[in-house]
Amino acid sequence: MSAMKSFLDVRRKEIPFVLSMFMYFFLVITVFWILKPIKKALFVNHYTKGVTFFGLDGAQAELLAKVGNMVVALVATIVFTVLSRRLHRHRLTLVFTAFSVAMLALFIPLLGTSSGLVAWSFYLFGDLFNTLMVATFFAFLNDSVHPDDSKRLYGPIVLGGVAGGAVGSIFVVALTKTSDISPSAWMVVSIVLTVVLGAMAVIGGRWVEKNKPELADGVDENEKGEEKPKVGLFDGAKLVFASRYLMAIVAIVGLYEIVSTILDYQFTSTVLHYVPQGVPQLADKTEMKEAVGAAIGEHFSLVYAITNTVALLIQIFATTFVMKRLGVRIALLMMPFAILGNSVAFLALPILWVGSFLNTSDSGLNYSINQSARESLYTPTTREEKYAAKAFIDMFVQRFAKAVAVGVALLMSIAFSDFAGVRWLSIIAIALTAVWIVAASWVGYKFKELTGEEAGKPSKGAGPKARTVTADR
Numbered sequence: 001m002s003a004m005k006s007f008l009d010v011r012r013k014e015i016p017f018v019l020s021m022f023m024y025f026f027l028v029i030t031v032f033w034i035l036k037p038i039k040k041a042l043f044v045n046h047y048t049k050g051v052t053f054f055g056l057d058g059a060q061a062e063l064l065a066k067v068g069n070m071v072v073a074l075v076a077t078i079v080f081t082v083l084s085r086r087l088h089r090h091r092l093t094l095v096f097t098a099f100s101v102a103m104l105a106l107f108i109p110l111l112g113t114s115s116g117l118v119a120w121s122f123y124l125f126g127d128l129f130n131t132l133m134v135a136t137f138f139a140f141l142n143d144s145v146h147p148d149d150s151k152r153l154y155g156p157i158v159l160g161g162v163a164g165g166a167v168g169s170i171f172v173v174a175l176t177k178t179s180d181i182s183p184s185a186w187m188v189v190s191i192v193l194t195v196v197l198g199a200m201a202v203i204g205g206r207w208v209e210k211n212k213p214e215l216a217d218g219v220d221e222n223e224k225g226e227e228k229p230k231v232g233l234f235d236g237a238k239l240v241f242a243s244r245y246l247m248a249i250v251a252i253v254g255l256y257e258i259v260s261t262i263l264d265y266q267f268t269s270t271v272l273h274y275v276p277q278g279v280p281q282l283a284d285k286t287e288m289k290e291a292v293g294a295a296i297g298e299h300f301s302l303v304y305a306i307t308n309t310v311a312l313l314i315q316i317f318a319t320t321f322v323m324k325r326l327g328v329r330i331a332l333l334m335m336p337f338a339i340l341g342n343s344v345a346f347l348a349l350p351i352l353w354v355g356s357f358l359n360t361s362d363s364g365l366n367y368s369i370n371q372s373a374r375e376s377l378y379t380p381t382t383r384e385e386k387y388a389a390k391a392f393i394d395m396f397v398q399r400f401a402k403a404v405a406v407g408v409a410l411l412m413s414i415a416f417s418d419f420a421g422v423r424w425l426s427i428i429a430i431a432l433t434a435v436w437i438v439a440a441s442w443v444g445y446k447f448k449e450l451t452g453e454e455a456g457k458p459s460k461g462a463g464p465k466a467r468t469v470t471a472d473r
Contacts, residue, residue: 010156013211018153020204021141022160024093027197028133029161031190032126033168037304038183039126041297042111044272045289046119063265063406065120069127070399076131077395089140090198090205096132097198103129104187104194111183133197134161135395140201144208154375155320162315162368165308169301236392239385245450246389248443249377252332253393254401255436256366259339261405262429263358266346266422267303270355273419275299303356310364319369323376329444331373335365336436343433347426350419377443380450 010018040062047061083092103125110118145153240246279295282288322331342361346354378390408428415421 010153014153017144017204017207017211018156020200020207021144021157024140024160024197024200024204025137025157026160026164026167027193027200028130028137029164030168030171031193031197032130032133033165033304033308034171034186034190034193035126035129037169037297037300038111038186039123040268040300041293042183043119043123044268045293045296046116062123062268063261065123066261066402066406068120068124070403072124072128073131073395073399076128077391080132080135080395081391084139088205089143089208090201093136093140093201093205094198096136097194097201100129100133100194101191104191108184108187111187131395135391140204144204144212155372158372158375159315162308162311165367166305166312167308169304169308236389236396239389240392243385243389245443245446246381246385246393248439248446249374250393250397251439252374252436252443253397254404255432255439256335256370257398257401258405258408259429259432259436260362260366261402262408262425263339263343263362266425267355267359269419269422270350270352270358271296271299271303274352274355299356303359304363307360307364308367310360311367314365315368315372319372322369323372327444328373328376328447329441331369332440332444333437335361335370336433336440338365340430340433340437343426343429347423347430350423377447380447 043062043065083095087095107118107122107125111122141154141157240250275295276292279288279291282291319331322334338361339358342354342358346358378385381389408425
């Protein structure tokens, strides 16, 4: 009961803001998880039954699509940076909401075609939606909540994203099993939800302007008179390379992205190898291809539903307990140890559900306790580091690490042409996870030093020590 009271420490006046931001993040992630299995199934199904991308099968072609995601993300970073200097909170959200609605509407008549261009463009858009809308949400949130209030409000607000993942994926599974809803119909659903999230952003933004006039110009009251930091890719890189603390965060983020991409490739390859074997044989090749595609899409949706349910349960029942009682360092270590165990299991037994749970040990923990712990690492940093350095890490480092993982996985998949070779990627994942554990342990100790964190006691916050990270050379 005390843990629940601590988790829901929201003042009466703040309820409209917290609810609107909860729903904002909830709808962003719900739409993303509606789009994710559709884009993945559309893409990998396009490269089946003899159709390849320059000799690459669906799982291998998807690795190249992840490189495309990095290029698109870099363009998005530039656009986001330019617009964020002119627009704040809900106004920035409305721009990207209008863009997303237009793109979703464009795909309504296209998803029924078998075009490779459609498969590629929708895959890239699905990732772009998540990149833009999540970055915009956190920019909005960080620009609207004082550091002291964030300790009370971020828990219930960020829970919206975890709940959105669970509801979105379960919603798709349930409706897919009970009714014949086409991908184009899902686009209509996504458009409606995207419009509603824009409305939630407007409610939250107007609440801030009315109740926190000191934040109306986007400058924290503790920083009045200071020059507003520039938010750019190059500025962020300089800040990161000047701090061992931030470089340790880069190591955590980068190693996670590489390991996650390898795990996702193993997961996809496992599904493509085993699921078609369970589909009854049909004489008509077209019907057979459709049956296989439907089975693959259904399995992806089921795994995503399990993954997001796990994330939701962890966020509600474990995250607050671990962060407050055991500390940020332990919270940071839970995910790499879970991945380490699952990778060892897949190396020893590469079967369908062991491979499928690679996704659960990855995303199930990343979207809950790992994200909360990783975001808390920015608490004892300066304002410039919170904006410029974090933008550099979240947008550039993540996608660059994915590109590195793509190269590793693609080379390994070419070297081992059959499914039996996919298991050996676990050796690379295990080695990188071991380094990740070392980096997470070090930055966890450093966080404790900078904030005075003690297990079982609230953090002292980012007060006077919040300016010490840049001195850590």
